[in-house]
Amino acid sequence: MDKNTLFSSFGKWLAPICTKTFTDRVNEINQDKYVKKQTTLAYFKLFLLAELKGRDGLRDIANDVLSLEIQRELNLPSISAAQLSRKHNQVDPALLEQVFTRLVKQIHSRANPHRSRNKLKIIDSTTIVLCLQKFKWAHFRSTKAGIKLHSRIAYWDDEDVYPDQVKVTPAKVNDRNLLEELADEEGVTYVFDRGYVDYAAYDRFCMNQIFFVTRLKNNAVIESLHTYDLPPNSTVSLDEKIRVGTQQKRMKHPLRMVQTVDSEGNLLFLLTNRFDLTADEIGEMYRSRWAIETFFKWMKQHIKIKTFYGTSENAVMNQVWMALIAYCLLALVKQETNTKHSLLEISRILKVLLWRSCREWFDLMNRPPSRKSAGRKKKEIP
Template sequence: MGKNTANKCSLPILGQLLSFIPKELFKQSVEEYQSDKWYKKVKAWDQFVFMLYGVLTGSSTLREIIKNFMLMGDKLNHCGIFRVPKRSSVSDANSGRSADVFGRLYMLLYDHYKDFLSDSYLSLKINGEVDPGTVEIFDSTVVSLFKEVFKACGRLPLDGRKKGGLKAFTKITLSERVPNFICLKAAATNEKVFLSMFELAKGTIAVFDKGFQKFRQYAEWTEQGVYFLTRMNKNAKFSILEQMPLEENCEVGVQMDAIVELEYTCGPTATNRRTKARMVAYIDPVSGKRLVFLTNLMDLKAMTVCMLYKNRWTIEPLFKQIKQNFELTYFLSDSENGIKTQIWIALILNLIFTVIHKMAKEAEDFATMVKLAAKHTASYVNLLGFLKMSSAQISDALDNLENVQLDLFGNNNGGTFQNSS
């Protein structure tokens, strides 16, 4: 065996990506939703592979995907595909099969890889006080659609035409890189609706934007031992109970630290209720903007509260990364299930490439890595080995045409195409 055989693989790059999906997890998801019960021509796996290829390569039509698969020939066997169906059959699967099966697959994959994805460099306590593993950041992003499949938010344009939109409510742990909770709703859905869709463990710190402001939820979290941190809305009703002293030369930028009483209505009779919270006012030394934070973290330094909220912006690059690297501009279906399926598969691809990126020790830029895989889906080059190599090593390795067995993650975390024995 030549010295560069480690740069060759028995699977094409598309098959290598699919090998990060353990077959038992995919089977579990399909069985939970009975996704193959009424489909004979296009099974859930077939649909998943076709759509994954389309999202990765930026295909704009199902016809384009089907014809590309026809050209791949025997390489399809390595991807678990043994027959290329008609375009209409894939279209029917997109519109008829519930997208929840792929949402469930995403969460199973997250559970499978979450320990590996936890970043040790993010384990240091924020300002020496807060463990990033206890911080949950959540926000929502809107995916614009070409037609009114889901109700969009905002006012009606002057021309009377309004595209649809889908809002992806997302939650991540500060010490990780991928979402641990996702909910897809019409873009017109109010952010406050999402707050009651998940449970937070005692001791968790929820950090979010002021668009989610809901005083009644804050009161419930306080009773449950869950902490929150957000910005104060201008129209919030509150009264200051006590001004806290500021530490000299330690709270640079902190203008005020106070205990306040929040007023909100509760129940069908709109009964007035009150709950206590902490308000910290901060002047950004760069922009000069005054920011007012609201929290029930009473024992932390005021600057720690400000630094915690600053970390909320770590979720924004995640949204940008997904939208820029995976096809969410041209939707391959005009049905609700088809659109949601494409978004779930984009999230699954983002998770897989995040795993590969970390395995490759971030030797290559994330976007470049995705583009390389997208343009060479039929290549038998070992993607992970290739990403780790220098330019000189790559040139030497491409001269060797031997194939070797792929072993990306070892037997303990085997992929879809490993033998169960």
């Protein structure tokens, strides 16, 4: 980043991205070959700004370049919507995916090693439905197209999460095809829903010391091996050691089944290979899945990931990675400032102070948030 940018709030927001690493990679893959006006770095900054501001289309983004501050930042006097469209379709999504991966490593390196959720990760997916006529390459059903974001969410402290790993696939890819790719670390407990059920994978998890908490399918065949006593005032109604599967297709390793309720009082049958925790701790672990639902909701509401700026596969993938990069940049600011403000509040303040001193931005974030936005303290998870 240039010296002028580093003193602005926008420059501070982008500071975790190493410009030299980015441009070196651009040169390696000849991304800017024959480019005279809009470099990939300028495109990258401009579209990140569009994500932050929630621009609805390429014409709005092109109009942003009329700003003198943006012209100085990008060294770009003007740009048309057609030029933006061509660049958006030409950029290699792998380039942006690499930026996202490096930012995730930075968040992880700054995470609190003593947090109670240190070894807990949540796996889930969300489908983004697209118009079949415009996005034929993403054919999903007879009348629909779509892509799917398979995400693994980790905690950087006891309350805040970040996307530890993301895989983008066509919507028709089954969740369980990605399970072992996302749950691959020994000693970590992965929480996921019953859409990922795979008894053969569960056996491999047991052999490799990979822990999990999930829901039992309604039609699962189980054999009770032992019933555990429950402590007084427990929120759990049943705690058993079981064998899962039919005689023809049965798991080799016994598992544990915990019967509890969710936050709305609905009955849950949880399946896990953790026998070292109390049944109530297992139930609380599964209820922590709210974090990934909140993440998906935040992404769809506050980052431009539903209204796409292009219809090609490259354009869609680039915008997905831009959205994830924007989220990570906000998370890094929250880590650095140790503010109690939410990511939404941080982004709102940033949008107002984009071209003013980053000190003003940080000073505002050092002020305590209102009681309504501060949120409630979550229960600790082992």
